[in-house]
Amino acid sequence: MYFKIKSEAQEALKKAVNQLDCEFEDEIKLEFPPNPELGDLASTVSFQLAKHLRKAPNLIAPELVEKTELPEIFEKVEATGPYVNFFINHDIFAKQLLDSVNEDYGQLDKVYEKIILEHTSANPNGPLHIGHIRNSILGDSLRRLLTMAGREVDTQYYVNDMGRQLAMIVFGMEELGLKLEDQPSEKIDHKVGELYFKVNQILKEDDSLSDVVDATIRKYEGGPSELDEKFEYAVNSCLEGVKETLKRMNIIHDAFVWEGQFVRTGIVDKITQELYEIGYARKEDVLYLDLTEYDIDKHLVLRRADGTSLYSTRDIAYHIYKCKKCDKVLDIFGSDHKLAAKQVSIALEILEVTEPNDDKMEVIFYEFITLPEGSMSTRRGVFISVDELMDEAVSRAKEEITSRRPDLDEATIDEIAEDIGIGAIRYYIARLSPEKHITFKWDEALSFERGCASIQYAHARACKLLKKAQEKNGIDLDNIVVEDNWSLDDIEKELVKLIAKFPSLIEDSANIKRVHPVAQYCQDLAGAFNRFYKAEQVIGSDVENARLILVEKARITLRNALDILGVNAPEMM
Template identity: 55%
Template sequence: MYRILMLESIKSLEEAISTLGWEVPEDIRIEEPPNSNLGDVASSVSFQLAKNLKRAPMDITNDILGVLKTPNIFRKVDSKGPYINFFVDNDKFSEIVLNSINEDYGKLQDKNMKIILEHTSANPNGPLHIGHIRNSIIGDSLARVLKSAGYDVETQYYVNDMGRQIAMIVWGILNHVYQMDPNGKPDHEIGKLYFQVNEKLRADPDLKVEVSALLKRYEKGGDDELEKHFENVVKECLKGISSTSARLNVEHDAFIWESRFIKNGSVAKILKFLDPYTKKNEVVYMDLNEYGIEKELILIRSDGTSLYSTRDLAYHFEKSKKSDLSIDVLGSDHKLAIDQLNIPLELLGAKKPEVIFYEFITLPEGSMSTRRGVFISVDDLMEEAVIRAMKEIEKRRSDLDESERLKIAEQVGIGAIRYFIARLSPEKHIIFKWDEALSFERGCASIQYSHARACKLLEKANYKKKELDEIIDLNLEHPFEIDLIKIISKFPFVIEESARINRVHNIAQYSQDLAGAFNKFYKSVPVIGSDKEDLRLLIVDKSRITIQNCLKLMGIEAPQSM
């Protein structure tokens, strides 16, 4: 695999440098050259050595090449300026790569490390909308990548069941503000109620006192009937949110309700521990100026109730104790809140979370607000994606029956949404554009199509799986089959790198490169009926596996027909 090339080149360089009597650098730099004429991997180690040796990098390169033993997997090693370039023996390398690929290709060695990854965690006051979807897709895709990279990952949804928004909804139910449709999707009905309550409070701000009183009673505990109202609202909303998430292929291992940190005494214990660091006026707060943060962290309101940040502190403390690393996926507007949270966490002796901040996603029409009732729900977005995909499938596959076309449209439509969001780094703002998302030439559909092509070719050939040692002619001839195997070999390395930086956009880019390489092979390299049919069918099957597993990392299905 591609990592073997890097490890073998590093090993040979270390031996050569030691032979010359020089100190071996701690981290020998290996990179992929910009084009294959400069080798498959290259090293700039001569630049690393130049400072200590006080010699020109070119002279150092010549000395290294004079004693370097070419590893068996390479056919030659030479230089381009001071760079040392390694050229792979394609037949030997391909044999290693093809032998390494099974249905679990991309599953790396167990890291023996527990990660708690929190994502989505939308307030249960309405349906998921397009403002939430980037959080869900980044979080779910990253969890898949980390699991594949060998980490023990638990995904959590932090349920804000004690927020003012839930108190508003309960108040709305108790005061019959809106009659929810029992046959409607529960999260949508709760969202309509929440909108109506906001309108009511805007018209009469004095009613906010009643909402605050409800929240105080709930936090105090002991009112079973009120607790049941809060619990039912949240459960019903989560039922709808979970249904939406399932269609989007987003999974959570656990739903952690914030009220438990009040009920189990965690918040009280933390407040007691932090007491020496707090100040009091109308509220209890921490002055963070001495830590370089101008805004104070309020822990207790004037009415004696805790804040979201207080309970969030207890939640992060628990995550720190139950994992080796906790990861939060949050909008970029949470940066100050995390800076504030990290101060008391450090005082408590807890590990700080690693946070992936993302910029927001919008439609060309503009932004959304649940409070104002102006939003595009994820349900609406998915429905629109499937309808648009269906129109494209109908144009291309009139031979299929309605149910088969609908199945493919679902796979393509949901895949389009997930891929469009996964393909960009979280730091970049996204405007969701249908023509780009559903493009069969550049979007996710083009990757899914390459998988379908591979399946069709194997079916046409009536392919019976063969092991490499059953194939007589293993010599590679066509540059496109060589390029394809090289790209396939990089899959585990891309997973490892994606896990290292906690990002998924490089997986999306790799999947596009992989599909592109396969499509070139498919169009230009004879397979069925060629004198290398067995070898090339094997390459097609290994391509199918790699494309499928790559899509799986992004929560995208791989259609067998398109």
């Protein structure tokens, strides 16, 4: 709706500008004023015109106001200093808005841009742990946001099947007689992690066994052998458990791309040879990429002394693969990957896959997430897995729901607790910009007053109110009409304006590729709805239809906003 009124305000200002004696073809800018007393939309066009008219902006604004023919949707337009401020006629605006909000509200028109978004991509040597979860949540939430903003998004998990860690697992099974089924955990990815931990301990005690692991890597990378089945078994076993974890967290990838394919098809050899022939790759004990002319002192090693490739080499091949299949490559990496990402980016420029300073590739770096000391422990004392994090969150949520709603049966409590627990993790991580470090605090994450649960509770409240109206009065929301005498008060105006901002929020957030503004919007919308819920009579009021429709549209908007964050909106709490 704000797209529409922005367009009308821009058109009215454009006609007013045309009446001034100047040539002006720039886009007329509009923004939301920081204070609602200054209007609903404000334009800085006077600043843009100042150089053309050779006049101070505060003198231009009154002239524009005088010449502006006001569209019906606006109540008035005023000049406040250099700003031109538009005030919406909320009675007209609200009715038009409520008519425009449907089940898909927020879905923008198709943008012809295909994005390959890589996220998570954890090594297949154990379960996902707390160090991975921010990557997964940022990546999946971005996928949802960009899809709602009209982009075509393909999410990929890059599987490191040729790394040393996996070779250690295969070595453990082949040479040490360790078996996954003998490990104590029930979940398969945890069994893989336990086996890897045991092999790691054995290698620490006997350095000579490292040579056997190195030989295992060379044999697997060298081509088809009897090891292939063992490597695939280890990888697929771990991924089976990882996929279960991601699914519970409401995360699904479109594709799992194995890095081994880039070695087996000869692409890695072709790339290293090309870099050597054009003079950027140097060979001493190892083959490395010399990037000193790009002000990077650390060399990018392409091949070890024994001829095997490194993750970085295969990563270059993978990024070439992605660049050929989309308009934009988007990666989610931890902040410790900044140097590696820069090296890969420069390698692609050298190979002329990308152009310098173009926007074909973009990386979103995030800081890490930790738990306060002593707030949670693991059975093994090695790391905190995402499975344990989810179990703990759901358990705490269940305890809270049980104390608040002793009338509910256990199955219902379990379902609600799952929504609240998983939602708490996703929301708590998504609410901060990726550049900020997160310390995960349970009392904040699971707060029914401030956390995600408070937002989910607003949705449940709306559902309860609508159900009550349907049961009491047989209300059919699809066939009721807003009363002619509905004149909005300040609380209703606040809620209507927030609902109206949702599509423009999606566009703005997608353009900067950040999801934390959506999380803040959810909190703001839930707060506005709760104020409306407490202050206004709905059922039995003179404008019952209008307020019921407003409740329904707020519910839809809140549900769709939460869905961008991968958070379920329960109908009961």
